[in-house]
Amino acid sequence: MSDHRSLPEPAPFTADDFAARLRRAAQSAQEAGLDGVLVTPGPDLLYLTGYAPVAITERITMLVVPVDAEPAMIVPRLERPDAEAAPGASILRITDWTDGSDPYLESAALLAATGRYAMSDSAWAMHLLGLQDRLPSSSYVSMTTALPMLRAIKDDDEIERLASAGAAADQAYEEIVTLRFAGRSETEVGADLADLLRQFGHSQVDFTVVGSGSNGANPHHEIGPRIIQEGDMVVLDFGGLKDGYGSDTTRTVHVGEPTAEEQEVHDVVRHAQQAGFEAVRPGVECQEIDRAARAVISDAGYGNYFIHRVGHGIGLTTHEPPYMVEGETQALQPGMCFSIEPGIYLPGRFGVRIEDIVTVVPDGGRRLNQTPHELRIVS
Structure with a gap:
């Protein structure tokens, strides 16, 4: 390790x-x-x-x-x-x-x-x-x-702190997926995630969402005693502060082989996240990132199940301006850092979310999370 x-x-x-x-x-x-x-x-x-x-x-x-x-x-x-x-x-x-x-x-x-x-x-x-x-x-x-943009434009040193926090969160993810999920509680997996974030340099852990099965259909599910089972989709959303700057990433894993429907939903979210990322470039309004990701989900017939904005700024705190949401006409500028995190939430069944932190660069966007977006199978 x-x-x-x-x-x-x-x-x-x-x-x-x-x-x-x-x-x-x-x-x-x-x-x-x-x-x-x-x-x-x-x-x-x-x-x-x-x-x-x-x-x-x-x-x-x-x-x-x-x-x-x-x-x-x-x-x-x-x-x-x-x-x-x-x-x-x-x-x-x-x-x-x-x-x-x-x-x-x-x-x-x-x-x-x-x-x-x-x-x-x-x-x-x-x-x-x-x-x-x-x-x-x-x-x-x-x-x-x-003054919503007072802290929104990060300098190079701030971006590298955010990149380091993102890399540490990526390492935590790569370790957690090697552990057993089935038969363990969400609370246990969440505790493992928190320990891994600290091990890889986080001084503060702000949240560890572990939404298994139907709990994954609640975007802000609190970890609880539910025992994760074979066949569960599990949403992992976690982050905190490293060197004073935030991490925040989400990946969705599956315990055992997924059904065709589960794989389809995950693929739709993956394509939506990619569409949002590809829309990032200086001068584009923040709302266009939301629109790009949302269009993919709506075109696939799941528009009613994407129930939150597509992203938020990040820096000294894990939620701050700018916000990638309909109605936000603020133009993107190099140095802005924010999440792109589309999701689909099927009540009573399962949820899927994929999230990266992205920074605006002169010719587009740069991801600060590098772990694969494909549906990871865990035991």
Whole structure:
């Protein structure tokens, strides 16, 4: 068994990387007609500063990225040493507040009284309301609504982290299919998958879907006690974080030889996934990826059984913009990374899904998962 942990870790992001991201955030806010961006603990703060504090509900930590001034971050005084040690701290003006003071009044001093700001989707409502109370003429919009593409264009270092995470997930898949499925519970197989992801370098396992038999017809089935049987179709969807970036892949296997119908359904999904991939190129609207994959499934007579969008972005989190869904007219750009995961779900019977992470390159798409799409037979 190979060990993905033997590969060298990627070089850390530098202060220059974070400075460039902050400049891009300010420019994006200006282009959106905003006065700046407000970022609370979560993936946006990690992306812009490299700082990942413990998200304590009652204590506000907030990065302020104005369009016309230097970025600043306000933190609880007891957390200031950690904030100052963050990779991007040297390019920030850091202030603090103490317990017993009014953190919203001190935070408001960093904002324009009548400003309009994009705010992290993960911000606590109590902090947003506290700012609104101190600055009643200010207004706020969600980051995803105002700046959905802020983290969508990955640089080369980010893409290689995603590729490494994808390769590790591929290794986990190649190992899991050598193990026995029949006679074991979904929970047991899911635990094996989680162990393999960690063995091949994942620091965090976010999900291990093992949908056997009729459970596979539920796209987000939680693993459970069902015993996998000979003749079952089994959907394996798993991923997490490696070097801070996400993996997410799905393959569908069969315990023993499939029926003609099961093979047909799997082939339709496989062709749909390929059609979605072939539609990827710069300038194409996101919805066209969904349309390309969906057309294959609809033409085969299974359109009513494809019940979700075809893909989602991935990066510091496993679900983020852009989304490959009808109505999303955002044009693909090199560096965007997202899933293509069509599926067919026959209620009470079985399901099939095939998923790869793909990045946009100048002449099309590049797969970040390399395991075969053909229906794998397991024991």
